[in-house]
Amino acid sequence: xxTRQQGSVLFAGVLVLIATLVIIQLWLxxxxxxxxxxxxxxxxxxxxxASLVLFVMNALLLGYxxxxxxxxxxxxxxxxx
Amino acid sequence: MxxxxxxxxxxxxxxPVRWDADHYLTRRELAKFLTLGSALLTGATGALxxxxxxxxxxxxxxxxxxxxxxxLPGTSVLFRYPTDADPCILIKTGGGELKAYSQVCTHLxxxxxxxxxxxxxxxxxxxxxxxxxxxRPVAGPPTRALPRVRLETRGDGVYATGMEV
Numbered sequence: 001x002x003t004r005q006q007g008s009v010l011f012a013g014v015l016v017l018i019a020t021l022v023i024i025q026l027w028l029x030x031x032x033x034x035x036x037x038x039x040x041x042x043x044x045x046x047x048x049x050a051s052l053v054l055f056v057m058n059a060l061l062l063g064y065x066x067x068x069x070x071x072x073x074x075x076x077x078x079x080x081x
Numbered sequence: 082m083x084x085x086x087x088x089x090x091x092x093x094x095x096x097p098v099r100w101d102a103d104h105y106l107t108r109r110e111l112a113k114f115l116t117l118g119s120a121l122l123t124g125a126t127g128a129l130x131x132x133x134x135x136x137x138x139x140x141x142x143x144x145x146x147x148x149x150x151x152x153l154p155g156t157s158v159l160f161r162y163p164t165d166a167d168p169c170i171l172i173k174t175g176g177g178e179l180k181a182y183s184q185v186c187t188h189l190x191x192x193x194x195x196x197x198x199x200x201x202x203x204x205x206x207x208x209x210x211x212x213x214x215x216x217r218p219v220a221g222p223p224t225r226a227l228p229r230v231r232l233e234t235r236g237d238g239v240y241a242t243g244m245e246v
Contacts, residue, residue, distance in 0.1 A: 022118055022122065032130070036132060037225070039246035041136075054119065054123070055116075
């Protein structure tokens with residue numbers, strides 16, 4: 001049975017993971033900007049693709065957590081109702 | 082009995098902001114905000130990749146460099162290439178060789194100058210130094226080499242024919 005406490009721990013963990021991925025994306029952006037200024041264009045498209053992959057991971061994590069939270073709320077309301 | 086009918090509790094004087102009227106950031110809102118930030122970063126990185134497609138130039142104009150023929154060894158002259166907005170510096174080394182580079186420092190875009198005594202290109206803003214032979218940084222904060230201007234000697238003078246970035 002999924003409890004509210006389990007959801008809370010899961011949410012905190014996923015928030016940390018999302019924040020970490022966003023920091024990696026920030027680093028990718030600065031590296032891409034440096035490469036553009038240095039006229040070394042080879043890494044720009046791979047950097048953009050990597051950033052896109054990280055964004056998709058973030059979106060999936062958010063979707064998972066929101067659906068988990070919704071299930072916990074439904075379970076709570078059915079128990080109390 | 083409604084809240085309005087009760088006398089104000091003492092603790093309400095110490096905590097006047099009602100909890101239900103306050104707006105606090107929930108974890109779900111924070112997660113959504115971070116994911117939105119992630120989307121913006123992805124967009125910005127993609128925009129840089131697109132900008133590289135537009136910045137890559139395949140055709141360079143051939144522009145005559147005035148006063149190049151009369152340059153003395155150990156001196157330099159300024160010119161504009163490929164457009165009037167791009168300052169460049171042409172150097173005649175002590176050995177009589179002609180070298181040309183963009184005059185824009187790769188650190189923070191100050192105008193570099195040729196120091197004949199030290200036979201080096203110096204950026205006076207933050208004391209960055211570049212080698213005259215190939216424009217690579219040799220000291221100071223710059224980390225990228227100066228873009229080199231390709232030169233061609235023709236019958237009527239010296240021409241700038243492209244840039245190596």
